[in-house]
Structures are given as structure tokens and as C-alpha cells.
Amino acid sequence: MAVPGAPDGPSDRHEWRAPVTNLAGVRDDGGMPVTAGLGDDGSTYVAAEFDAAALVAAKRGRTVSVCIPARNEAATIGPIVATIVAELTAPGGGIPLVDEVLVVDDGSTDGTGDLAARAGARVVTGDTASGGKGQAMRVALREAAGDLLAFVDGDVTNFGPHFVTGLLGPLLTDDSVTVVKGFYQRPLHGDPDGGGRVTELMARPVIDLLFPALSVVRQPLAGETAAPRWVLEKCTPADGYAVELALLVDVASHFGVESIAQVDLGVRVHRNRPLSELRPQATDILAAALARSPLLAHD
Numbered sequence: 001m002a003v004p005g006a007p008d009g010p011s012d013r014h015e016w017r018a019p020v021t022n023l024a025g026v027r028d029d030g031g032m033p034v035t036a037g038l039g040d041d042g043s044t045y046v047a048a049e050f051d052a053a054a055l056v057a058a059k060r061g062r063t064v065s066v067c068i069p070a071r072n073e074a075a076t077i078g079p080i081v082a083t084i085v086a087e088l089t090a091p092g093g094g095i096p097l098v099d100e101v102l103v104v105d106d107g108s109t110d111g112t113g114d115l116a117a118r119a120g121a122r123v124v125t126g127d128t129a130s131g132g133k134g135q136a137m138r139v140a141l142r143e144a145a146g147d148l149l150a151f152v153d154g155d156v157t158n159f160g161p162h163f164v165t166g167l168l169g170p171l172l173t174d175d176s177v178t179v180v181k182g183f184y185q186r187p188l189h190g191d192p193d194g195g196g197r198v199t200e201l202m203a204r205p206v207i208d209l210l211f212p213a214l215s216v217v218r219q220p221l222a223g224e225t226a227a228p229r230w231v232l233e234k235c236t237p238a239d240g241y242a243v244e245l246a247l248l249v250d251v252a253s254h255f256g257v258e259s260i261a262q263v264d265l266g267v268r269v270h271r272n273r274p275l276s277e278l279r280p281q282a283t284d285i286l287a288a289a290l291a292r293s294p295l296l297a298h299d
């Protein structure tokens, strides 16, 4: 069943605009029931379920952009782009699932943009060199041509095409899905589950307290996220690292938690920052959660 409000066909391009409801509206229109949550298994997928060639048939005229926010990711951006181009685009000789690979590069000093372009991406620059990841995603939404946008991070060292097919699978095969979040095992320093410190110590506790219906989302900060353009356009963009949590809360408020799907992407290895660099991320997330908190909603 299609999501209420979904356009009949591919959407026109619009600027990212304010949501149709605010937090008071969330409560008024019943958009985010506090007792509901994702089904235990109904909304959870495994990337290996999805075959790229079968997904091409499921596109039904829809176009796909893979978007990669990247700042100073020279070590990894080339292989990530090259993998997507070679495996999943027609010009690269792959399965024609992806119509565009877009890298948003701002403020890089290590040649990230050139490396991405050489690997076959269209590279655009962000609006400011200090805009943060949220602004890079906003630029991606404005610049990308696709009806469906799949975001992947540019610092993943064990990237494979299953990141993209896994994210697109639920969107292409189930019209009731508005957003797909990746989840994965996150090794750190030899501990297979030691990564995701901001997730476990800030994002998930805040979600448990303020948005319990979203507690079942295993990696709420995952950069691996896919959604139709029209869904993203209904959400309020947040700056910096708050962008992922803000998107989840906005989608849940507009379309219901049950429209969010999760996909198991296996193991994900990326650059891990030292503890001292995690405080700004945690601060962004707390600020976004408080700004959207039902506790602050007023009639």
C-alpha cells in the first residue's frame, strides 16, 4: 500500500522546504504514536535478499541517485565511487540500477573531489566550507536528479555494492516504505561491537526517553539511508551530525514509524574518531532531539 501523500509519479524538483507539521502537529495529527514501533521482523531486511538485476525491474521508471557527503576522504572516496559505477551503472558496464553517483565535497584539502570525479562521480561543492554533514545532504537533495536518493558515507573501508542494493531494495519493492536505514556490526579496536559510541551513549538513550517509538531503530545515526525525494522534501533539514536523527523523527511524525524500514548491511568499517572529537557530534544530536522533543511541544 502506498504512503498517504505519495505522488503518483516521479516528483518534480523542489527546494527542501519546511515540514507541513511541527511538533504540536505531530501530536495533533497522531503522526507518532508513542506505543507503536517497527515490527520485529516485518520492516527489517537483509541486504543479500536483494538482487541488483531484479531491482532494476522494480524501478518502474523511477531514477536513482547515490549521494555521498565527503570531506577529506581521499583514502576511501575513489574506491567507493568506482565500485558503484562499475557494478551498478550502465556507463560503468554494470547493472543499470543507479542513474547517478553524486559526491558533495566541501572544504576538502586532500583532493577528495578530484578523486571522486576521476572515479566517475559528479562532484558538487557544498554551500559553505563549514556547513557540516546536514548541509551537504541538503545540497545533495537540491542537486541530485533521482526520484530516489540513497546516501552512503565516504569513509567506509569495506564498502560493497550491497550497501546500495540493500538500501534501495525495500524502497523499490514496498511502496509503504518511506525511509530505509542501514544497520550493521561496528568493530572498533578488535572488539567486533565496540564502535558506535555516540549512537550507544547519546542517540539511543535520547531516543528511548523522548521518542520511544523509534527505539527499535538499531543504527539511528547511520549515514546509509535511502528515501524518495518527496519524503526528504517534507522533512526539516538539520545541520551537522543531527541530520540523521532529525530525519527519523520527522519521517515518523509525518508518515508513522511503521513506514521506516531497516536493512542489515553486515559489517561496516570506517574511520573511527578519537573520543575527543565525538563531543560535537553528541552535542548536535542532543540539540536536535531537544528541538523536536514532544516535551517541548505546546498547544
Ligand SMILES: Nc1nc2c(ncn2[C@@H]2O[C@H](COP(=O)(O)OP(=O)(O)OP(=O)(O)O)[C@@H](O)[C@H]2O)c(=O)[nH]1
Binding pocket: 068, 069, 070, 071, 072, 073, 104, 105, 106, 126, 129, 130, 131, 132, 133, 136, 152, 153, 154, 155, 221, 223, 241, 270, 271, 272, 273
Ligand atoms: N561534504 C561534507 N561531508 C561531510 C561533512 N562532515 C562529514 N561529512 C561526510 O559525511 C560522512 C560521515 O561523516 P563521519 O565524520 O564519518 O561521521 P560518522 O560516521 O557519523 O562518525 P564517525 O564515527 O566519527 O566516523 C563522511 O563521508 C564525511 O566525509 C561536511 O561538512 N561536508
Ligand SMILES: [Mg+2]
Binding pocket: 153, 155, 270, 271
Ligand atoms: Mg564515519
